[in-house]
Amino acid sequence: xxxxxxxxxxxxxxxxxxxxxxxxxxxxxxxxxxxxxxxxxxxxxxxxxxxxxxxxxxxxxxxxxxxxxxxxxxxxxxxxxxxxxxxxxxxxxxxxxxxxxxxxxxxxxxxxxxxxxxxxxxx
Numbered sequence: 001x002x003x004x005x006x007x008x009x010x011x012x013x014x015x016x017x018x019x020x021x022x023x024x025x026x027x028x029x030x031x032x033x034x035x036x037x038x039x040x041x042x043x044x045x046x047x048x049x050x051x052x053x054x055x056x057x058x059x060x061x062x063x064x065x066x067x068x069x070x071x072x073x074x075x076x077x078x079x080x081x082x083x084x085x086x087x088x089x090x091x092x093x094x095x096x097x098x099x100x101x102x103x104x105x106x107x108x109x110x111x112x113x114x115x116x117x118x119x120x121x122x123x
Contacts, residue, residue: 002026002112004035004097009117012087016121020082022097022114027078029055034103035080036110037071039093039119048105049095050082062105065091087121094118 008020024035034053040046050071051060059071070083080097095117098110 002031002099004099004112004114006095006097006114006117009095009119011120011122014088014121014123016087017083017085018087018119019084020095020097020117020119022080022082024054024078024080024097024099027054027099031101032099032112033101035073035097035099036103036105037080037082038096038098038107039091040096041093044093046096046107047093048107051103051105052080053103054080058103060103084119087119089121089123092119092121 003025005023012018034051036051037049038046039049049062049065052071068086073080097114099112100110102109
C-alpha cells in the first residue's frame with residue numbers, strides 16, 4: 001500500500017527558506033516512477049511545482065519557482081524533498097506530494113497523494 005506523508009511546512013518571512021519532505025512508502029517500479037510537488041491556494045487551481053524521476057533523478061521545475069526551489073530525493077530513506085529559497089508571499093499555499101507512473105505537471109496523472117502541508121510567506 002502506497003503512502004505519502006509530507007512534513008516541513010510553516011510560516012516564514014519573505015526571502016526566507018523552508019524544506020518540505022515527502023516520505024514515500026510502498027513504492028515499486030510498477031506503481032511509481034515520478035514524484036511531484038503541487039500547490040494550491042484558495043480560489044486558484046492546483047499548480048505543479050516540481051517533478052523528479054525516482055529511477056534516474058531527472059528533475060523539472062515550473063517557471064514560477066525555477067532558480068528558487070529544488071526537488072531532490074534520498075534513496076536511503078525513501079524521501080523526496082522540496083528546498084524552497086527566496087520565498088515570496090505568492091508562494092503561500094498548501095503543498096502536496098504526489099506520485100505515480102507519469103511525470104507531468106497535470107494533477108490527474110498522479111494516483112497517490114499526501115495530505116498536504118501549509119506554507120505561509122509573509123511580506
